[in-house]
Amino acid sequence: MDASYLDLLMAQQEEVAEAEGGGGGIWVVADLVDGGVAPVTLEAIGAARNLADSLGAYVYGVLLGDGVADLALALYQAGADGVRVADHPALASFAAETYLAVLADLFAAEQPEAVLFGATDMGQQLAARLAQRMGGGLIEHTVALSLDEATRALQASFPVYGGEYFEIAACPQARPQFLTVEPGAFAAPFIDPYRQGSPTMLDVTPLEPAVRRVGEADGFAPPPVPLNRARLIVAAGRQAGDFALVERLAAALGGQVAGDRGARDAGWIESGQVVDLRSATVAPDVYLAVGIRGDTFHNAAIEQARFILAIHPDPQAPIFEVADLGLEADPQQVLPLLLQALE
Amino acid sequence: MRVIVVLGHVLDPRGIAVNRRAGRVFINRREYILQPADRCALEAALRIKDEMPAEVVVLPRSPLPDDDVLRQALATGADRAVYLAGDGLAAADDAAMARLLAAAVERLGGADLILTGATTLDTGQGQLGLRLAEALGWPHVADAWALKTSDDRLEVVRQEGAGYAVLEAALPVMVTVAPGALEPRYPDGARLINIYRGQGEVAAALETWDAADLVDADALQPLLERRGQEFPPERERGVRASGGLEEMARSAADALRRQVRV
Ligand SMILES: Cc1cc2nc3c(=O)[nH]c(=O)nc-3n(C[C@H](O)[C@H](O)[C@H](O)COP(=O)(O)OP(=O)(O)OC[C@H]3O[C@@H](n4cnc5c(N)ncnc54)[C@H](O)[C@@H]3O)c2cc1C
Numbered sequence: 167m168d169a170s171y172l173d174l175l176m177a178q179q180e181e182v183a184e185a186e187g188g189g190g191g192i193w194v195v196a197d198l199v200d201g202g203v204a205p206v207t208l209e210a211i212g213a214a215r216n217l218a219d220s221l222g223a224y225v226y227g228v229l230l231g232d233g234v235a236d237l238a239l240a241l242y243q244a245g246a247d248g249v250r251v252a253d254h255p256a257l258a259s260f261a262a263e264t265y266l267a268v269l270a271d272l273f274a275a276e277q278p279e280a281v282l283f284g285a286t287d288m289g290q291q292l293a294a295r296l297a298q299r300m301g302g303g304l305i306e307h308t309v310a311l312s313l314d315e316a317t318r319a320l321q322a323s324f325p326v327y328g329g330e331y332f333e334i335a336a337c338p339q340a341r342p343q344f345l346t347v348e349p350g351a352f353a354a355p356f357i358d359p360y361r362q363g364s365p366t367m368l369d370v371t372p373l374e375p376a377v378r379r380v381g382e383a384d385g386f387a388p389p390p391v392p393l394n395r396a397r398l399i400v401a402a403g404r405q406a407g408d409f410a411l412v413e414r415l416a417a418a419l420g421g422q423v424a425g426d427r428g429a430r431d432a433g434w435i436e437s438g439q440v441v442d443l444r445s446a447t448v449a450p451d452v453y454l455a456v457g458i459r460g461d462t463f464h465n466a467a468i469e470q471a472r473f474i475l476a477i478h479p480d481p482q483a484p485i486f487e488v489a490d491l492g493l494e495a496d497p498q499q500v501l502p503l504l505l506q507a508l509e
Numbered sequence: 510m511r512v513i514v515v516l517g518h519v520l521d522p523r524g525i526a527v528n529r530r531a532g533r534v535f536i537n538r539r540e541y542i543l544q545p546a547d548r549c550a551l552e553a554a555l556r557i558k559d560e561m562p563a564e565v566v567v568l569p570r571s572p573l574p575d576d577d578v579l580r581q582a583l584a585t586g587a588d589r590a591v592y593l594a595g596d597g598l599a600a601a602d603d604a605a606m607a608r609l610l611a612a613a614v615e616r617l618g619g620a621d622l623i624l625t626g627a628t629t630l631d632t633g634q635g636q637l638g639l640r641l642a643e644a645l646g647w648p649h650v651a652d653a654w655a656l657k658t659s660d661d662r663l664e665v666v667r668q669e670g671a672g673y674a675v676l677e678a679a680l681p682v683m684v685t686v687a688p689g690a691l692e693p694r695y696p697d698g699a700r701l702i703n704i705y706r707g708q709g710e711v712a713a714a715l716e717t718w719d720a721a722d723l724v725d726a727d728a729l730q731p732l733l734e735r736r737g738q739e740f741p742p743e744r745e746r747g748v749r750a751s752g753g754l755e756e757m758a759r760s761a762a763d764a765l766r767r768q769v770r771v
């Protein structure tokens with residue numbers, strides 16, 4: 167069948183019968199980026215949709231901002247049954263007290279069963295304060311969700327020690343159940359371009375906040391992160407070839423530069439940057455070994471790294487035995503390509 | 510100026526082994542360290558005390574097996590610490606601790622500033638400080654990287670996206686401090702010895718309060734129920750990227766993106 171004909175057939179727009187509030191439902195408070203709805207919000211709506219279908223509940227989206235009413239469509243298309251919009255100049259950028267006042271009023275009236283936020287700067291702040299205000303439980307940085315049907319409780323997994331393992335928890339008694347969901351942890355939902363609805367506008371009463379943003383912190387530089395606490399390390403060894411490429415890769419990834427004893431002997435790094443059981447052990451999320459052969463002392467010092475990527479021309483190099491991914495290649499040749507691929 | 514620091518302990522990750530195959534966490538050395546972000550919060554308080562007359566009071570963020578972290582804080586320069594004990598306290602979650610701590614703050618006669626870590630090293634949860642602000646009805650600033658106080662105002666530098674912004678708050682205010690924000694100082698050896706020997710002023714600065722005198726038993730009921738642990742699949746080491754240089758570079762870039770979400 168002709169695709170455009172199919173489009174014609176389906177082009178009867180599906181108006182979502184705006185779900186009435188007044189009890190229950192899974193609510194998702196939207197994060198905005200670059201004037202649009204953040205991916206994490208759509209992911210949260212997708213997760214909420216799955217749970218809501220098992221619970222027989224509605225999914226609602228909440229938008230706060232200035233001139234954001236048009237974004238409601240994105241929430242409907244991701245699966246929301248209803249959308250509430252607080253549109254006011256006072257909400258133009260995130261201000262905890264102002265946003266809290268709007269949401270506290272809304273949720274006091276609607277009595278949600280569960281409220282989801284993105285585990286973002288904004289979501290983390292709002293979820294904790296609303297949970298305490300409404301007597302609800304909160305599980306942050308959720309990466310997986312399941313339903314305990316006996317209590318209608320949402321069971322959530324969250325990472326411990328940065329993802330070494332996961333705890334599963336639930337707040338079965340208290341309502342609402344608050345959750346923040348980790349960006350990227352849940353699949354993006356199916357976007358139904360034919361869904362639409364008419365959002366309900368909320369009243370906004372501006373208040374005089376006790377905390378005000380003064381401006382940019384010009385010239386503020388955070389303290390250097392010691393190697394043993396660095397989250398991403400790009401380390402060079404004798405076979406790195408071009409150390410400038412290693413530095414560029416570290417900058418591109420927002421990581422710290424380090425190396426093995428060979429790199430220090432080559433004069434590329436200081437003694438304080440040497441990764442070796444006798445100097446410093448590290449436990450980053452990602453360790454990139456560029457041209458490091460990987461002797462026993464070096465490899466033992468990186469044992470706690472969560473993900474190790476090794477690049478070395480010698481297929482027999484011991485670093486490959488501990489690496490999660492190994493590239494048998496000359497760093498000088500592969501690094502420019504890797505930098506390109508990361509752009 | 511009175512600054513309250515809420516701090517807690519965490520199992521030193523260097524003493525534990527997560528065995529994915531066995532699906533268990535092995536505690537090889539039961540050693541606790543101060544929560545790294547709470548250590549930064551303490552440092553922020555002590556820097557205020559370096560600058561102006563201030564009293565630094567320390568409270569626990571969670572039920573503690575003993576008062577070691579409070580003693581450490583006193584040895585590092587805090588003036589006073591309160592250990593909270595009592596029946597029904599052991600199960601308290603962040604919601605319950607926030608209520609209990611709010612009552613403790615009231616009993617201390619209030620404060621100008623409360624500082625705590627923005628997140629915990631183990632569970633990664635950041636709700637305690639914000640819940641406490643809510644329980645007290647105070648405003649908050651989350652994830653501070655630097656603080657500057659005057660008599661009735663506070664300037665806070667916090668991360669916003671890729672940059673940093675300055676926020677201004679009227680006191681009192683609750684501030685959570687980012688892990689790694691400040692290079693923390695170490696406890697003073699002589700003070701530490703005095704505290705453990707029960708000698709001198711510093712030893713007298715540690716008191717114990719009964720939770721039952723602060724809140725009723727209902728307030729300590731936890732909302733959070735632990736339901737188990739999950740372990741990621743075992744790491745498969747020694748995997749080699751295939752193909753030519755370009756293909757290898759692409760697999761590496763994909764793997765890095767998955768790991769760091771660049
Ligand atoms: C499996 C694993 C997972 C990890 N995950 C993370 C993560 O997700 N995020 C993260 O940021 N980090 C992580 N790390 C790194 C870890 O946080 C740090 O190694 C740990 O916090 C120790 O910090 P530190 O180096 O400041 O400790 P140290 O500075 O060694 O301090 C440890 C304790 O000893 C005391 N102490 C140390 N030296 C002295 C001294 N000279 N005098 C008096 N007292 C002293 C301190 O007061 C402190 O309480 C992880 C590590 C491992 C092994």
Ligand SMILES: Nc1ncnc2c1ncn2[C@@H]1O[C@H](COP(=O)(O)O)[C@@H](O)[C@H]1O
Pocket residue numbers: 526527528530531535536537
């Ligand atoms: N301290 C430990 N650290 C890491 N793994 C361990 C530890 N003790 C035992 N194991 C492993 O855990 C699994 C189950 O051990 P067990 O329960 O003691 O029989 C086995 O594979 C052991 O090798």
